[in-house]
Amino acid sequence: MILTITQLNKQYANGVHALKDINLTIEKGMFGLLGPNGAGKSSLMRTLATLQEADSGTITLGEINVLKEKDEVRKILGYLPQEFGVYPRTSATDLLHHLAVLKGFDQKKERTEMVDYLLQKVNLYEHRKKAVSSYSGGMRQRFGIAQCLIGSPKLVIVDEPTAGLDPGERNRFYNILSEIGEQVIVILSTHIVQDVRELCTNMAIMDKGMLLYSGTTDNALDLIKGKIFEKRVDKAELPQYQEEFQIISNKLVGGKPQIHVFSESSLNNGFIKAEETLEDVFFAKLNQLI
Known part of the structure; x- marks a missing residue:
């Protein structure tokens, strides 16, 4: 049915x-x-x-x-x-x-x-x-x-x-x-x-x-494969990162914001490639990035 x-x-x-x-x-x-x-x-x-x-x-x-x-x-x-x-x-x-x-x-x-x-x-x-x-x-x-x-x-x-x-x-x-x-x-x-x-x-x-x-x-995760990067930043730095990058989510880890950024190209400056999650797909879709 x-x-x-x-x-x-x-x-x-x-x-x-x-x-x-x-x-x-x-x-x-x-x-x-x-x-x-x-x-x-x-x-x-x-x-x-x-x-x-x-x-x-x-x-x-x-x-x-x-x-x-x-x-x-x-x-x-x-x-x-x-x-x-x-x-x-x-x-x-x-x-x-x-x-x-x-x-x-x-x-x-x-x-x-x-x-x-x-x-x-x-x-x-x-x-x-x-x-x-x-x-x-x-x-x-x-x-x-x-x-x-x-x-x-x-x-x-x-x-x-x-x-x-x-x-x-x-x-x-x-x-x-x-x-x-x-x-x-x-x-x-x-x-x-x-x-x-x-x-x-x-x-x-x-x-x-x-x-x-x-x-x-699985196909949803493929939409963002290799395009999610994460980094822990100071709270005072968060507004600057929000201006420079497409932040799809952030949460406190050990008292510091951990940001997930959507990017078509690789990011340096302390960013590491994150394992894709459905939560990333969810936020990327809500922000019309994919």
Whole structure:
């Protein structure tokens, strides 16, 4: 099954043009959608999840017209939004049963087998009788994955799923998503570059409603291969370097700024060639250098 997005546009009543002629083709596997806050990622996710209308364009999932056949999409969709609420004092088991009924699973035996399987899959079975509202952030996100897998969906959308998770929970989350991505289309919307590099072979970069890049992560790195240089400088020198060079990022290392500079030609004067990262691609694209 292939997801095809063609000339998709969305403008809100306040004048914000959230999606501008978006064209994407996404096949089975993990697909990373990168962009800063306000890039249009969540608008695209909500449109794909049939939660809002588009102004123009088309989206097809296999033979399904996503914008017109919303009920058909929802039957094969799993969606984990950036934030989701839960009923207070309701256990994981009861809440999954409730959500499964809403999705059309009326047979209790079938539903019970599915709920138990999903709780085991996300390593929450031993906590199944606890209220989801009492879960830690990581446990709640794993429950979120369980609920979006009800009914063996063909398209899974996760929006900023690892924000706020500690490293251990993030790794557990990575493992679950990777396993899911072997079977279906999984779209991972995030501003955390590491998430995309570790999980996805294909990706897109968005900013201000526009698509800046679409392709493999390896091809993205090839765009800047041999063109990124780094140097640690004094804080007082930073304004001068910003005037003389195309600095795409800087961060404090040992109390001193470490700058990453984009340059088509080799740099001397203390610069060393840096290993290219998706973060460099991300910033170079946002600065329209590539």
